[in-house]
Amino acid sequence: MAGYTVKKLAKxxxxxxxxxxxxxxxxLLTPEERGFDSGYRYxxxxxxxxxxxxxxxxxxxxALKEIKKIMDEKDFDLLKSLEFQKSEIHKQIARxxxxxGTLEKTIDEIKNRKTMVTDKEMYEGxxxxxxxxxxxxxxxxxxxxxxxxSENVIRNKTKEEWAHTKKQSDDFCRQMVALMSQPVTHxxxxxxxxxxxxxxxxxxxxxxxxxRGLADMYVAxxxxxxNYEKFAFGLAEYMKKAMYQFCENGxxxxx
Numbered sequence: 001m002a003g004y005t006v007k008k009l010a011k012x013x014x015x016x017x018x019x020x021x022x023x024x025x026x027x028l029l030t031p032e033e034r035g036f037d038s039g040y041r042y043x044x045x046x047x048x049x050x051x052x053x054x055x056x057x058x059x060x061x062x063a064l065k066e067i068k069k070i071m072d073e074k075d076f077d078l079l080k081s082l083e084f085q086k087s088e089i090h091k092q093i094a095r096x097x098x099x100x101g102t103l104e105k106t107i108d109e110i111k112n113r114k115t116m117v118t119d120k121e122m123y124e125g126x127x128x129x130x131x132x133x134x135x136x137x138x139x140x141x142x143x144x145x146x147x148x149x150s151e152n153v154i155r156n157k158t159k160e161e162w163a164h165t166k167k168q169s170d171d172f173c174r175q176m177v178a179l180m181s182q183p184v185t186h187x188x189x190x191x192x193x194x195x196x197x198x199x200x201x202x203x204x205x206x207x208x209x210x211x212r213g214l215a216d217m218y219v220a221x222x223x224x225x226x227n228y229e230k231f232a233f234g235l236a237e238y239m240k241k242a243m244y245q246f247c248e249n250g251x252x253x254x255x
Contacts, residue, residue: 004043006031013051020051028068029054049078056085060092117162122154130223141213142204150203165202170231172196176239177232184242190253193246208247215243 010017023029024041029051031041043051050071057067070076123131138147157165172195179189200206200214218224218236228236 006041009043028064053081060088117154117157117159146204153203173231177235180238184245189242190246193242194253208251211243212247215240
């Protein structure tokens with residue numbers, strides 16, 4: 001008698017007994033021997049190797065009819081078949097790595113989206129009407145592309161990054177208050193303004209025209225003026241003069 005019953009082979013191969021019965025019925029995997037009285041199926045090493053081939057082909061997506069046709073060919077070569085399957089499995093692994101990378105990126109994006117800055121947080125402190133008015137002013141002054149770019153920069157920040165960005169702005173204002181007794185031409189004032197110009201530059205390209213326009217808004221627009229005046233009375237006007245001076249200096253610190 002051969003060494004493996006259908007139940008034992010099914011357990012070794014990780015398939016069901018019903019699957020082996022089906023393979024037998026369609027002539028894909030017939031047992032080496034059958035018990036004369038019991039009718040039990042018994043499988044030998046040859047059948048084990050053939051089952052391995054069947055399962056590999058199934059894993060690669062081949063239909064049972066295709067597998068039977070391939071393996072029943074007179075010139076079927078087990079070694080060549082194994083080499084082919086090895087090559088195909090390597091290709092499958094490579095494809096799966098690409099899919100895994102895509103999945104990981106998507107998962108990270110979904111997770112990060114929950115920590116990204118919302119529009120409400122972006123315009124915290126402004127009413128809906130003020131936000132609508134401000135956005136329209138930006139479009140009128142510098143175009144919708146400039147508005148979209150600056151807002152997207154903020155949206156792509158995490159809440160933690162946005163909190164740090166706002167802290168940088170507050171720190172800048174406090175440092176500027178400490179220098180308000182100095183003329184706007186003072187080197188330290190202009191160094192601080194240069195940092196302010198660079199900070200603004202993370203949101204959009206800050207040309208001289210745009211920087212002067214911002215300076216005007218800091219004074220003329222109460223929505224912005226109040227953010228500076230809360231640090232010190234007259235800071236908005238001082239900022240405007242210092243920013244204008246920076247523009248007069250060619251948007252660089254004079255030696």
